[in-house]
Amino acid sequence: MSKKDIEAALARGVDLLEKFLPLKSWLLFPVLYSACVWAVRRVFDYRERILAWQVWLDPDFVRTKPDDFILAFFCGNEALGREYAQEIAREDLRALRAAFPALYPVLGLEDAFLKALFKAEIDGADYRVIVVEFASRTAKARDDLRPAAADPEFWKALFFVTAEAAALGLHLLKDEEVQDMIVGLIKGPVSLGPTVPPEA
Amino acid sequence: MIARRLRVPALFLAVALSAACLTHLGRAKRHYAEGQDQSRAFQTGQAVAHWKTALDEAAKSGRRRPSAQAFTVKGLAEANLGLWREAEASFLKAFSLGFDEGEAWASDSALAGLAASFEELDLEAPALRIYGQLVDRSDFRPALMIAAGRRTDLILARSAGLDPGEKTRALAALAKSLDRLLDRDFACGLYHYLHAQVDGHLGDLRRSYEEAVMARELGLPSEKIERDNDNQLVYCYVRLKDSLPPADRDALAAAQARWASKWGWRDDRTPAWKKE
Numbered sequence: 001m002s003k004k005d006i007e008a009a010l011a012r013g014v015d016l017l018e019k020f021l022p023l024k025s026w027l028l029f030p031v032l033y034s035a036c037v038w039a040v041r042r043v044f045d046y047r048e049r050i051l052a053w054q055v056w057l058d059p060d061f062v063r064t065k066p067d068d069f070i071l072a073f074f075c076g077n078e079a080l081g082r083e084y085a086q087e088i089a090r091e092d093l094r095a096l097r098a099a100f101p102a103l104y105p106v107l108g109l110e111d112a113f114l115k116a117l118f119k120a121e122i123d124g125a126d127y128r129v130i131v132v133e134f135a136s137r138t139a140k141a142r143d144d145l146r147p148a149a150a151d152p153e154f155w156k157a158l159f160f161v162t163a164e165a166a167a168l169g170l171h172l173l174k175d176e177e178v179q180d181m182i183v184g185l186i187k188g189p190v191s192l193g194p195t196v197p198p199e200a
Numbered sequence: 201m202i203a204r205r206l207r208v209p210a211l212f213l214a215v216a217l218s219a220a221c222l223t224h225l226g227r228a229k230r231h232y233a234e235g236q237d238q239s240r241a242f243q244t245g246q247a248v249a250h251w252k253t254a255l256d257e258a259a260k261s262g263r264r265r266p267s268a269q270a271f272t273v274k275g276l277a278e279a280n281l282g283l284w285r286e287a288e289a290s291f292l293k294a295f296s297l298g299f300d301e302g303e304a305w306a307s308d309s310a311l312a313g314l315a316a317s318f319e320e321l322d323l324e325a326p327a328l329r330i331y332g333q334l335v336d337r338s339d340f341r342p343a344l345m346i347a348a349g350r351r352t353d354l355i356l357a358r359s360a361g362l363d364p365g366e367k368t369r370a371l372a373a374l375a376k377s378l379d380r381l382l383d384r385d386f387a388c389g390l391y392h393y394l395h396a397q398v399d400g401h402l403g404d405l406r407r408s409y410e411e412a413v414m415a416r417e418l419g420l421p422s423e424k425i426e427r428d429n430d431n432q433l434v435y436c437y438v439r440l441k442d443s444l445p446p447a448d449r450d451a452l453a454a455a456q457a458r459w460a461s462k463w464g465w466r467d468d469r470t471p472a473w474k475k476e
Contacts, residue, residue: 060349061428062397064356069400072435109427110475175243176423176473 006168007181010036013161014185020148020157029116032182035162036170061109063101067093070100073108079125080107102134103127112179114138116186224264228257228273235280240419251277268299275305279342284313301339308334308343315350328354335377345390345421348381352394356401371402389418393429400432405443409436413459423473430471438469 010032017028065073074084074096080103081088087095106114106122115122117137121129148154162170170178235250258274261267275290287309295302311330318327331354334347352374359370378395385391392415399408412433420426437456441449453468460468 060353061422061425062349062353062356062394064353064360064401066401066403068439069432069435072438073431105424108431109424110473111424175246 002168003173003177006165006170006173007185009161009165009168010181011185013157013165014182016157016161017154020151020154028186029113029179029182031158032162033113033179035158036165036178036182065100065104067097070096073100073104077107080127083125083127099127099131102131106130112176112183116183119183119186224257224261225267225270225273228254228261228270228277231257232273232277235277239280239421248281251280255281262293266293266297268294268297268302271297272299272302275302275309276342279309279312279340282316284309284316288313305340305343308338308340311338312343312346315347319350319354324354324358335381344381345388348378348391348394352378352398356398359401368402371398374398375402387418389415389420390425392418393420393425396429396432396436400436405436405440409433409440412436416459416463427471427473430473434469434471 013032014028017032021028070093071088071091073080074088075081084096084099086092105111106118107127118130118133121127121133173181231250231254235247235254238250239247255274255277258270258277261270262274271290271294275287275294278284278287278290288306291299291302291306291309293302295306311334315327315330315334318324318330328351331347331351334343335351338344338347355370355374359367359374362370375395375398378391378398381388381391382395392411396408396411396415399405399411412429415429416426416433420429437452441452444452456468464472466472466474
């Protein structure tokens with residue numbers, strides 16, 4: 001097995017699948033990753049299982065944190081500290097606490113799916129955009145897959161890509177390695193347009 | 201004569217069907233066990249794949265030849281996948297087929313599912329009551345662990361709006377209930393993690409640090425929780441180090457350096473999973 005061969009196969013897959021999900025390449029992460037998991041197992045009801053995939057499978061962590069922990073989180077990340085310098089300086093815990101639920105899973109826990117979802121914003125240090133779009137974009141992630149999922153060619157392409165990666169020894173890689181590989185290959189969203197969080 | 205002729209194929213058919221059932225049940229058990237192993241290694245995707253396969257195989261086995269074992273494995277896989285209503289039905293079926301604990305497990309699965317439904321509807325008070333019930337008396341580990349985690353988070357969130365005296369009392373009561381869980385199962389990393397979180401809110405950073413170290417050593421149910429625990433551990437370490445007199449500070453730094461080396465961290469405050 002060569003890790004580079006697998007990466008090349010997945011890269012071809014990303015290019016191919018982007019045709020089905022124009023402007024929404026961040027959706028490729030959950031689809032491609034779950035397809036990789038099932039491809040290794042060679043199951044027959046492949047399509048049904050990928051659509052049934054839950055994005056957040058893990059048991060939840062404790063989300064309520066003390067003020068000082070939140071402050072330490074914002075001060076501990078250099079770029080984040082710069083962006084929120086004013087709030088930190090005046091110890092505006094209300095503002096920091098409001099931004100924390102969106103930023104902590106992405107930057108504090110480095111959740112692979114969320115990093116893929118907000119890749120462009122992370123690269124551009126647009127942290128406030130992550131806070132504004134967090135709820136709506138995560139909720140939209142699965143709904144926006146439906147039009148592509150209705151196209152049989154999409155499934156053929158997905159099967160072809162992951163079968164090739166599986167044949168090259170995908171099963172020998174750790175979950176995290178596969179996730180990182182896919183995140184690295186995905187380009188950020190070109191333009192998602194303005195969105196408003198549901199609670200606004 | 202015809203009956204005699206049919207006896208041999210019927211016997212073959214019975215053996216083949218029986219073997220198929222055993223195979224399905226055997227596969228279900230194997231996939232369930234592999235799912236547990238993968239989950240412990242934080243290979244969540246693979247763990248879920250195994251549990252779903254275990255569920256399918258156990259369902260096939262249950263359809264062909266209903267048995268308490270088949271429905272118990274099915275229920276366990278469903279509980280791990282958060283399918284509480286389905287788990288309840290499977291455990292009840294297992295109970296009716298002779299699995300004595302099935303009734304209690306079904307009841308606890310039903311309660312866990314009900315509490316989750318209340319939470320989805322933003323009805324926190326009844327959800328908290330149910331989680332409290334499960335924490336106090338459940339012996340069904342998947343439901344107990346979910347209840348302990350959700351109850352802790354809900355109480356912490358509620359306590360944020362209380363006045364300082366009430367908040368301290370609420371958090372102290374929460375810490376006590378986690379102590380009781382630890383008395384029952386001291387080797388459960390999740391309970392130590394929850395204790396570390398509550399201690400952090402109580403300002404007891406020494407205890408929080410120690411609980412987070414124990415949680416890491418004993419193992420946690422997911423990568424996300426382990427990462428959150430690492431962040432708590434580093435936060436407590438940094439704050440404690442700043443507040444201690446020089447001799448104690450050096451001792452703490454030496455201890456943390458040993459743990460960090462054991463865990464393969466890049467330095468005393470950077471876990472290996474941190475990208476930046």
